[in-house]
Amino acid sequence: MAEQLLHIVANRLRRFRTGLVRRARAFHDWFWHGNDSEGRGLKLLREWLSPQQLAQYDANKYFDVTGCESRKRYRICHGTSMNIHEIDGAGRPRTGWCFVPNSNLVAGDVMLAQKIALETDECGALAVAKQFESTDRLS
Amino acid sequence: MATQIVMDHNGDTRHNFDANDAKALLKAERRFMALTGAGFTAATRTADGDPVVTRTFDPTAEETLFFPRLVGG
Numbered sequence: 001m002a003e004q005l006l007h008i009v010a011n012r013l014r015r016f017r018t019g020l021v022r023r024a025r026a027f028h029d030w031f032w033h034g035n036d037s038e039g040r041g042l043k044l045l046r047e048w049l050s051p052q053q054l055a056q057y058d059a060n061k062y063f064d065v066t067g068c069e070s071r072k073r074y075r076i077c078h079g080t081s082m083n084i085h086e087i088d089g090a091g092r093p094r095t096g097w098c099f100v101p102n103s104n105l106v107a108g109d110v111m112l113a114q115k116i117a118l119e120t121d122e123c124g125a126l127a128v129a130k131q132f133e134s135t136d137r138l139s
Numbered sequence: 140m141a142t143q144i145v146m147d148h149n150g151d152t153r154h155n156f157d158a159n160d161a162k163a164l165l166k167a168e169r170r171f172m173a174l175t176g177a178g179f180t181a182a183t184r185t186a187d188g189d190p191v192v193t194r195t196f197d198p199t200a201e202e203t204l205f206f207p208r209l210v211g212g
Contacts, residue, residue: 040150048204050188081212098212101146102178105207109146113206116182116190130211 041108067122093134178208
């Protein structure tokens with residue numbers, strides 16, 4: 001009798017655990033692959049990054065761009081705000097710059113708009129940007 | 140087939156059109172005017188892949204990307 005009961009409990013536990021694993025996998029897939037907007041934004045970003053920028057982004061989740069007017073270097077980190085850092089020759093952050101598209105966009109789109117703005121109209125982008133204190137975390 | 144890519148909350152929306160079709164080209168030009176008039180920036184890429192901002196409709200551009208006006212965050 002007790003052995004039968006244990007068998008039933010063990011079976012139910014196994015089914016419960018299998019269900020949990022299945023739900024966890026589904027959540028993982030939804031979170032990382034199922035969010036179409038995020039995925040589309042990142043795909044578009046990847047299409048427009050230079051090979052060097054793409055390699056840098058894949059390795060570090062940030063990429064560097066050169067301002068078209070000052071030739072200063074900026075590091076665009078993955079994110080949707082306060083994610084641009086002007087960096088010095090040694091890659092140390094100097095000043096943070098924040099400018100974003102005026103509508104709610106996914107991270108890939110935001111970073112791509114920031115890249116194009118700095119590479120084609122640096123002064124225009126910085127004219128609307130807000131400055132913030134950059135940290136040493138990037139170096 | 141040419142493409143106009145408009146950034147939006149879905150990631151982007153792509154409008155494909157045949158650049159040899161006068162009607163489709165006119166529609167693409169009107170879309171260009173409407174978007175840039177609404178504050179979007181239009182960008183294309185050079186053969187080297189460098190982005191270039193364009194203020195006028197280029198009927199030969201294979202791909203044009205539009206992103207909304209930038210503001211301080």
